[in-house]
Amino acid sequence: MQQKITREQALEYHAQGRPGKIQVVPTKQTKTQRDLSMAYSPGVAEPCMEIHHNKDDVYKYTAKGNLVAVISNGTAVLGLGDIGPEAGKPVMEGKGVLFKVFADIDVFDIEIDEKDPVKFCEIVRSLEPTFGGINLEDIKAPECFYIEQTLKEQMNIPVMHDDQHGTAIISAAALINALELQGKRMEDVRIVVNGAGAAAISCASLYIALGVRGENIIMFDSKGVLHHGRTDITTEKKQFTCADNHWTLETAMQGADVFVGLSKGNVITGDMVRGMAANPAIFAMANPTPEISYEEATAARADLIMATGRSDYPNQVNNVLGFPYIFRGALDVRAKHINEEMKLAAVHALAELTRLPVPESVLHAYAIKELAFGPDYIIPKPLDPRLLAKVAPAVAKAAMETGLARIAIEDWAAYEDSLNKRIG
Ligand SMILES: NC(=O)C1=CN([C@@H]2O[C@H](COP(=O)(O)OP(=O)(O)OC[C@H]3O[C@@H](n4cnc5c(N)ncnc54)[C@H](OP(=O)(O)O)[C@@H]3O)[C@@H](O)[C@H]2O)C=CC1
Ligand SMILES: CC(=O)C(=O)O
């Protein structure tokens, strides 16, 4: 098992030196009078007027094309709940760091004190001149569905709610690999999904797109199983209601092939794990505390493939494996949106990368001697430098093939080379 960190260490890490985790760095020299005349007045007026005459030149003369907004209102921060926009800021800064180090994308994290979805959309929509893309983050369901849909319709830059689609993409790649290792097929498996929020609904929908039968998914929210008789069900939950209102988490877990947790920490037990079908898989993805600990789940049975959302255990099923590369590919072809084809391209690129030999640098970063496709390695490691050149081109290609790209990549080898240089 990997190194544990303490509360004190985490607080000290964030407070030490310049507080927080991110800063703005100029890209041009500002050492001489001439430099200042270029960077500010009078030189800056020239690009202003070029952009005034041709709005697209904003991509040529400003940082817009490589700048993503990570935007939250703090209503569903990790599994910590509605802790407010300020309290969500460390997460948004963290996403900014990951965008930068994994895909060389610059980020402004924007925490907005607004829960009303209509007003929230008005604020975000008004930011379009500044950004090349919008990563919505940690906004609770059901508001997040309206917000993402509305902004996608109203904005001409890629908008993605990462908790929905990033999570769905990564866990779908992990599911493809876990089922192959366990000798099971999408169309046969019974899946218990605990949680019916942003992440859970989107994950279950993508599993269905990959072949899982809707009737084989049993979904729970904080009030119990989603069933036809409930009158408190939102539109998004409705598609996952079942006829049987008697399911409890305990009974649903009996004989289940897969458990997907996108809810709260510590809600399933070793006994429930023991009751699952032979060769099961558990993706306990609640952060920071999974639905069951890695130790308890793996102690319950030996034929289990176990994944969590955390960095300190094998099989980290976490959207960090997706958002930097999905946005990199989308930005590089100036995609108007992120569509299903682009998401599926990312799923398959991630699933395939896991089957390739793991480079020495990854073993070194995780202080492990060997790693190969198997129960403890169903998804690439976040510190794998190959992710960028594998996933971003797949996404960019899918955008071009589906008519969403505003600029084309012609030389794919040169593009991959340039990606590798970005993260050096
Ligand atoms: N590993 C990863 O990459 C990711 C992990 N997550 C994790 O998933 C979890 C949910 O995030 P998100 O979807 O954004 O949040 P939401 O607030 O949108 O959804 C939370 C869902 O969990 C349900 N829930 C809460 N408590 C329970 C319970 N005891 N049993 C069953 N369901 C419960 C809620 O029920 P109700 O609808 O009744 O309120 C709701 O449907 C968080 O822990 C988050 O950290 C999220 C994104 C990525
Ligand atoms: C990983 C993530 O986005 C979350 O837990 O909300």
Ligand SMILES: [Mg+2]
């Ligand atoms: Mg999140």
